[in-house]
Amino acid sequence: MKNDKITEPDYDAVLELESVRKLNLELDSIINNSYDGIWVMDGNGLTLRVNKTYEKFSGIRIQEVLGRNIHDLVSEGYFSDSAAIHVLKEKRPVTIIHEIKTGKKAMVTASPIFDEHGEIWRIVANVRDITELIGLKEKLEAIEAESRRYQEELEQLKRTRLVSEEMISVSSSMKIVLEAANRVAGVDSTVLVLGESGVGKGVLAKLIHQASKRQTGxxxxxxxxxxxxxxxxxxLFGYEKGTFTGALKEGKQGLIELADKGTLFLDEIAELPLHLQTKLLQVIQDQKFYRLGGRKTIDIDVRIIAATNRDLLQMVREGRFREDLYYRLHVVPITIPPLRERKDDILPLSLYFLQKFNQKYGYAKKIPTEVADFLTSYEWPGNVRELENLIERLVVMSGANTIALMELPKAILKDQLRLKALPDSNAQVHPDHYLISVSKQSTFKAALEELEKQLIMNALHEHGSCRRAALHLGMHHSTLARKCKQYEIILA
Known part of the structure; x- marks a missing residue:
């Protein structure tokens, strides 16, 4: 009978095989549970092992590549490149980023394992899916580009907002002015602001500075x-110590020097004497100057904005303004039109100043339609400055919450009210008569109320007290007080 008993040497072999099996299972478990894909090749690039992580993210089945040479797989388009091929050539660890045929992008680090003879025995490639990472990177780059675009738009909007808040305008002519101011604010060109007195040349210069890269200067x-x-x-130029009698002991910085890294605004530049025009020309050309009594040049970095209501070119012809300075200043001329040429801006400006002075003095005054019509029709020789001063005066001095027509200055009433109210434009208003104006759009009831209101206002203004005004109008003073309340007329 055959002996089935296992001999001791056979038993050892079984134990050894069992140990090897367990080690292989352990190795498979470790490799397949790795976060990275793992690809193992022999010294010739033949695929020996690929883990399930690689199969899962790459979309390539293990059976497709097992036992196949990496050179063939690259040739067949499985990958755009192979780190293992570089390792075989260079005999050192190599990291690359390649694209898998399924569209995934992977970062691969392939490392050689050498035998005792110094030859490559195995190549182990760690493969990490970076498709999502690259997608995030591309999104981040797109977001950053969008952010830069938004930042540029924000800066542009900021410049526009600054102009809109300080310089109220709806007219097409002023929109052209403000667009030019926005454009020139982005560069350091010299600007010459032209226009009549009171149009806002100083305001425009301030806005150009605030919207420029020098705004912090x-x-x-x-x-x-x-x-x-x-x-x-x-x-302008300052002076060194001891330059003249009465000079400060330590000398003094000039305004040009104080404007370093900022903007120097020279208002009414036409009034600059000829010998100072020469010195200013040097500042603009060379960005340097001498103090009075000084021997050392002072370097500066300053942007020049000049303004005038004069015809500089005519002054050049007459020899009263240097031609070379004129052309240095006339790099970017911006002309602000007078208010009479942009009547669309009169009402918005009036309402802006009304709100400004109401807030300042704690009032709630209103401008009725008939007053607004007269303001719009007036020529405004003093331009925006004249309009602002008038609105402040009306807010402060008006006796009612609604500003009455007769509270407008005589200049406006003389030039506008008489022409609108009287059929004969050459007729004179009798000194014993009141001049009353009613809007063409008024109903009969509204016209009567306006007439009554203006009569009461004029009587109060002329007679100085409620009782005397009531007596003049032939009504009881309590009736007058009630009507003053009705028409929001403030009694002194």
């Missing part, structure tokens, strides 16, 4: 007509 303003010639030079 100083804006120094000097009115060339406001100082005598003897003081103007020292104020």
């Amino acid at each position: 100083p804006m120094i303003t000097i009115n060339c007509a406001a100082l005598p010639e003897s003081l103007l030079e020292s104020e």
Whole structure:
């Protein structure tokens, strides 16, 4: 009978095989549970093992590549490149990013394992799916590009907002002015602002500075007509100690020097004396100057904005303004039209100033339609400055919450009210008569109320008290008080 008993050497072999099996299971378990894909090749690039992680993210089945050479797989388009091929050539670890045929992108680090003879025995490639990472990177780059675009748009909107808040305008002519101001704010070109007195040349210069890259630097303003010639030079250029009697012991910085890294606004530049025009030309050309009594040049970085209501070119022809300075200043001319040429802006400006002074003085005054019509029709020789001053005066001095027509200055009433109210434009208003105006759109009831209101306002203004005004109008003073309340007329 055959002996089935296992001999001791056979038993050891079984134990060894069982141990090897367990080790293989352990190795398979470790490799297949790795976060990275793992691809193992022999020294010739033949695929020996691929884990399930790689199969899962790449979309390539293990059976497709097992036992196949990496060179063939690249040739067949499984990958755009192979780190293992580079390892076989260079005999060192290599990291690359390649694209898998399924569209996935992977970062591969392939490392050689050498035998005792220094030859490549195995190549182990760690493969990480970076498709999502690259997608996030591309999204981040797109977001950053969008953010830069939004930032540029925000800066542009900021410049536009600054202009809109400070310089109210709806007219097409002023929109052209503001667009030009926005464009020139982005560069350092010299600007010459032209226009009549009171149109807002100083305001526009301020807005250009605020919207420029110099906005964090100083804006120094000097009115060339406001100082005598003897003081103007020292104020502009400063002086060294001991330059003249009465000078400060330590000397003094000039306004040009104080404007370093900022903007120097020279208002009424036409009034600058000829010898100072020469010195200013050097500042604009060379960005350097001498203080009075100084021997050392002072370097500066300053942007020049000048303004005038004069015809500089005519002054050049007459020899009263340097031609070379004129052309240095005339790099970017911006002309602000007078208010009479942009009547669309009168009402928005009036309402803006009304709100401003109501807030300042704690009132709630209103401008009725008939007053607004007269404001719009007036020529405004003093331009925006004149309009602002008038609105402040009306807010402060008006006796009612609604500003009455007769509270407008005589200049406006004389030029506008008479022409609108009387059929004969040459007729004169009798000194014993009141001049009353009613809107063409008024109903009969509204016209009577407006007539009554204006009569009461005029009587109160002329007679100074409620009792005397009531007596003049032939009504009881309590009736007058009730009507004043009805029409929001404030009794002194």
